[in-house]
Amino acid sequence: MENLIVKLxxxxxxxxxxxxxxxxxxxxxxxxxxxxxxxxxACEFFEEALEHMMDYR
Structure with missing residues (x-):
């Protein structure tokens, strides 16, 4: 799981x-x-999505 966080x-x-x-x-x-x-x-959208994914973890 940490590997995924690093990639994100x-x-x-x-x-x-x-x-x-x-x-x-x-x-x-x-x-x-x-x-x-x-x-x-699009970049702002992906930044927010990635932040959400990292927070959701």
């Missing part, structure tokens, strides 16, 4: 890093901006 923590850190990288991006047009915002939203 690593995944959480990776997703948080990706969210931060996309948050720094400056989009050229509305389509690119929508894509960036979608990625950021």
């Amino acid at each position: 923590l690593i995944l959480h850190a990776f997703i948080a890093d990706q969210r931060n990288e996309y948050a720094k991006m400056k989009a050229e047009n509305i389509t690119e901006q929508a894509f960036v915002e979608g990625i950021i939203t």
